[in-house]
Amino acid sequence: MDLLQRAYSAEKAAAFAYIGHAASVRNPDEKKAIRQIELDEWHHRDVVLGIMNDFAIPVSKRYERRFHVIGKVISLSCHVIGWFMPFYFAGQLESGNVCEYFRMKQYFNSLGIRDYDVTLYDMGMKEKEHEVYFLEQIKTNKLLPLFEKIFRWGRTGSLNNVDLERKYPVEESGLYCRAEKDQS
Numbered sequence: 001m002d003l004l005q006r007a008y009s010a011e012k013a014a015a016f017a018y019i020g021h022a023a024s025v026r027n028p029d030e031k032k033a034i035r036q037i038e039l040d041e042w043h044h045r046d047v048v049l050g051i052m053n054d055f056a057i058p059v060s061k062r063y064e065r066r067f068h069v070i071g072k073v074i075s076l077s078c079h080v081i082g083w084f085m086p087f088y089f090a091g092q093l094e095s096g097n098v099c100e101y102f103r104m105k106q107y108f109n110s111l112g113i114r115d116y117d118v119t120l121y122d123m124g125m126k127e128k129e130h131e132v133y134f135l136e137q138i139k140t141n142k143l144l145p146l147f148e149k150i151f152r153w154g155r156t157g158s159l160n161n162v163d164l165e166r167k168y169p170v171e172e173s174g175l176y177c178r179a180e181k182d183q184s
Helices: 002-024 028-054 061-077 084-110 117-138 144-151 170-175
Strands: none
Touching (some): 084 117, 084 170
């Protein structure tokens, strides 16, 4: 229950953050790509709400308030922290979000529920696509090695073990995000 409530509200924070991020960049292609990622986050929020409704799980008012504020603060900060940091931290955030959906799928599967397998798999893969997009934008930036060292995400490591070039099929996706030692 908590995992779904948190995911639902966190998608709102991410969408708000991307509104500010898109507004803060000058490049029209970057604006368009970030706007699409924002739309993906709103879609994920709608999907998670649908799953919550299937189980009569209420929206958490506490998470909604908390993530609303977080998203708005991040949105505003994008206008003052420069170009690199919004891309870096968006990529790191998306890297962690990948496992959120695979762990949900694993949890449902442990209860014998498979109705959401494809949906959760697709959302996890979409988060991975977001991670890859943000990393592509900053992969040659001179600040990346320093940030990788401090925050442990970037070219040298991810917060998940999903490889878009060699995807496991839905039926084998339980191999994703199982243990920290499996992450690469």
